[in-house]
Amino acid sequence: MKAFDYVEPSTLAEAVAALAKGGGRERIVALAGGQDLLSEMQDHLVEPGTVVSLNRIDGLAHVRSDAGGLSVGARASLAEVARDEGVRTGWTALAEAAASVGSPQIRSQATVGGNLCQRPRCIYYRNEHALCLKKGGQECFAEGGLNHANAILGGGPSFIVHPSDLAPALVALDATVRITGPEGGRVEVLEGLFTLPSEGEVTRETSLEPGELITSVEVPAPAAGVRSTYLKFQERASFDFALSSVALALGVVEGRINHARICLGGVAPVPWRCERTEQLLVGEAPGEELFARAALDALEEAEPLEHNGYKVPLTQGLLRKALRSLT
């Protein structure tokens, strides 16, 4: 492995300053739980000049909820989020998403911020010898290759899927993120953080600038009667990424749906919000006919590749199950 400098700042300001030196030839990267970064370094996908550890900075690891909402520090572990009683009752989709990640060992080490910023799992991206678009090459090998796990929505020119489980759950829960960077702090709607390969730089998945860090995730309290769930479908039941997932927040009042948020995971290069389908649901009485219509609508724009057409009925099935489970 290429030798690198390792720094452990004790304040956020120092960390931001250290990270902001990047942008030149030497990559400077942030280390929290390390679950993605270290494997990327071992596989020689990134060879940073400097690694900036965030693990000595106080105050980034809280999980705090009250009547006003939920605040989760970027360095909170997925295990803490998954077992927090407040999260489990108020923001169930988030707890379920956190519990679905990897293995117990990974969840105890991996962080919320790291999960949102993790890099794709595409088998071509992860192979050092395949110099694909995501690694600065000229071609997305998945587009015409072994693409059964790749995007059916929002793909092109890269066809990765966003691997995060937390992201779709948090988008469905209307989360925002606090970001700190060289220019100071900002707050961003989480959904807006992720960029399609056709929109932003194809070698990145978020709009975070060099030196910028997510410091916390803020989630509003759910409106009365709104419940949420995260359904993840993985080829292997343990230790696997989503082939498709559905995050759903749904409110039903007097037999009518009054609130709906749907966000799909594992099917697009970003967490895929289904606003039109949400509108289709609001005002209607729940039932199988409606669920079937919603499922068709949510996948209407899907453009499968050669080997991933199954993701359309699969995701439709997951959405119907999610709707059924919350009504």
Added chain:
Amino acid sequence: MASPRRDGPVWKPRAENQLLAHDLPRVDGPLKVSGRARYSHDVRLPGMLYGRLVCCPVPCAEVAVDLAGALKLPGVEAAVVVHEGTTRTVGQVVAAVAARTVEEAEDGARAVRLSIEELPWAVDREQALAPQAPAVTRRGNRRERGEDGDAEAVARALAESHAVVEATYSLPVQHHVCLETHGCVCDYRGGDEATIYASTQATFGIARDAARVLDIPARNVRTIVHHMGGGFGSKFSLDIHGRVACMLSKECSRPVHLLVDRSTEFHTGGNRSGSRQHLRGGVSAEGELTALEAEAEMFGGVGGGAVARMPYIYSVGRVHARRASVHTHTDSSRAMRAPGHPQASFAMESLVDELATAGGFDQVEFRKRNLADPVYHRQLDRVALEIGWPGHPHRSAPGDAEGIEAVGIGFGVSVWGGGGSADACECEVRIERDGGVTSSMGSQDLGTGVRTYLAAIVAEELGLELSAVEARLGDNRLPKANASGGSVTTGSAAPAIKDAAHEARVAFAEHLAEVLGVDTGSVTFDGGVVRAGKETLSWSAACETLPDEGLRARGVWREHLQASGVHGAQAARVRVDLETGRVRVEKMVCVQDQGLPLNRLALRSQINGGMIQALSYALLEERLIDPDLGLLLSDNLEDYKIAGSLEIPELVAIIDDDDERAAPIGMAEAVVIPGAAAIANAIHNACGVRLRHLPLTPTKVLEGLAARARGEEVR
């Protein structure tokens, strides 16, 4: 009264045993679960270096190797060229480096410069059989491997059949995925002696090759295999990994630890060949299999591959079968737990299932009708009862795929030889004056439980507790033993152990008779005490009468102490989610015979392991090679998926106690054979979707359900 020695050893009836035919926790279990067992991978020696292999990332190329960059790096102590010129498999080993740490060795391996001139390659069937395909072997890319039977007779019989099914079945390449990767620690420090700590199935099989690489006499090479982490057929030789360890050790006269990383393991550790089988089978109105036309292609990379002969286990009126190897520029297939059998089983059992459905027959009755050996009849009835077949709604036609979920049941049967090899093993039993007993044989324990019965057979004979006998194995300085493969170990080793135990008992009885002045026939060993005439001695008191050197007895293989020929039947019950295609295997049942069950706990464990490995093969495992890039993309345990704990169903392992044969038989291979077919048949039984291509992924289930909804059939 005849002397016991002249009678020779015989296995006692099962019920008379105190240890054998009981549940015996394996003697090395506590060491293994507590991490104290020292596997070959755990060996650490003074001055030891770590080796790493350099693999060519292109399937076929002209390669030149430059070691200079590696040798300049800190910590790198040796580097060798392994292969220059034409490479012909994805990830072929071309060079290697040894350094003080694993990390330095990895850096060193990356610093070896390869000049690669890519040559045209063929990594899949389509590329290999294309008109302009590059030749993988000198004899071409498709080689006929044999033809049996009469094609015309089959054609006539098919024409007269009540129903005919024609289908193509395929299975991907499967990896062994040994927990401990391939390789060894070669301890050579100059001079003319060496010790190899190997992860091998052949403790006695590697010394000569190691000696050749080290250029020292073979008799001076000691091999040690105290604990090894799985082989499944992939570790019979010193192998490229062990040869390179010896090359590096020779180069720098220091011990070299070379057990490969997981990616190299996937590239170079061998595999179970894939296959594609086109079958045409007929059935009579009465439910008899009338004819079978079978054409099999075997995908063993640069190796030949394997598919067992057709018809597989079932009786069929007329058969015509052909087999061919299709070669690709990929790692050679190797033996893997019942080589060729799961492939043949999947195709044959699927076809049998399809023919039963075509004729409207009960799946169990149909199988019994076409299985000549009555052992299968009782075994099928047993698994059918255990899995809930008698009350199952879809016994002669599949479920209708209405609703959200469907439950189905499927079946399969297995066969294996499992007899021992003549004169392959010897055993030495020692009884010391202090009461200690050792039972020694150089054989290796792959996890099958040899170590436990090496002690238990002796303890049984001497009337001792299991813990009173120490088993010694995994060392070519101990009495000889054969390689463990083909389930031959039990049939080869157990007779010699039994013979040595018998010899020790008789010799000890004769000694005590003489010392105590009683009849040899009056000396018995039971419950930790020795009775001689009217006297009763504790074991230690009896042993104190021995001379200083104690007592030694040697045992050899006795044909009558083993048998061969095993049978098994399996059933699987699955729940199919019709919305997502998820297949959840809820329960698997196996009934397996093996003659005398030496250790019932180990046998059930072996049966469970077979079912789990088959489930993993059925649902998850698939090697992924990009045909355009020539890259093995599934060279890790994220993308090459093996079953995890959440996939494991209720497993019911039943030892067939209706098998009354008195001697033990190996059975480990049989239990991996029919599981994949049983699961595929269960999926069809649940929802009418016939999946003919492993793995049985949600993708294929959903495609099948969509096709069924359209009234089509997926081929």
